[in-house]
Amino acid sequence: MSGKRYSDQDRVTGLAAVELFGSLAAAERASGYSRKTLARWREEADGEERDDAREFVAKAAEGVEPRLARIVDAYLERLEANVRNIAPRDLPVGLGILVDKLERFRGRAEAVPDMSRSSADIARDIEAILRDAHAAQAADTPTPDEQEDE
Numbered sequence: 001m002s003g004k005r006y007s008d009q010d011r012v013t014g015l016a017a018v019e020l021f022g023s024l025a026a027a028e029r030a031s032g033y034s035r036k037t038l039a040r041w042r043e044e045a046d047g048e049e050r051d052d053a054r055e056f057v058a059k060a061a062e063g064v065e066p067r068l069a070r071i072v073d074a075y076l077e078r079l080e081a082n083v084r085n086i087a088p089r090d091l092p093v094g095l096g097i098l099v100d101k102l103e104r105f106r107g108r109a110e111a112v113p114d115m116s117r118s119s120a121d122i123a124r125d126i127e128a129i130l131r132d133a134h135a136a137q138a139a140d141t142p143t144p145d146e147q148e149d150e
Contacts, residue, residue, distance in 0.1 A: 006037075014038050015045055015053035016060075072098045080130045088120050095126065 006014075014037065017027035024035040024042075031038070045053070075098055079086070 006033075011041050011045075011049060012052045012056055014041050015049060016056040018042055019050075019053050020057050020060075068098070068101055076130070076133075079126070083127060083130065091126050 010033070014027070014031055014033045017031035017033070018024065018038055018041075021027045021030055024038050027033070027038050028035045033041075075094060079091070079095060083091070
């Protein structure tokens with residue numbers, strides 16, 4: 001043991017990094033605390049410290065989720081406007097990363113997606129999703145006749 005003293009806030013920050021990143025290696029890179037220290041803190045943490053770490057992560061995510069959602073929306077608008085000009089192999093990359101991060105913040109992360117599908121299949125799926133989203137949005141918009149009735 002090096003004898004270095006850490007504050008309670010250091011411990012919560014380290015535990016939050018482990019909570020957020022899910023692995024000691026990733027938490028070490030992000031926080032700067034050694035894996036050994038993080039592992040010890042995780043083993044020694046009581047329920048209150050774990051709750052503090054989860055609360056720390058939740059507070060940090062509060063400001064990020066709405067911004068990330070706006071970025072995803074802007075990306076989808078740009079994608080929709082340019083879908084025919086984008087190489088099929090490039091379509092899933094940016095969108096997949098953004099949606100994955102948004103879902104993680106919302107606590108709905110899923111298993112690693114099946115990447116064995118072809119880029120053309122994925123591009124067709126994205127076009128269908130955009131078409132369906134556009135149709136749903138159009139269905140929610142009242143027609144001029146419906147607006148006059150209101």
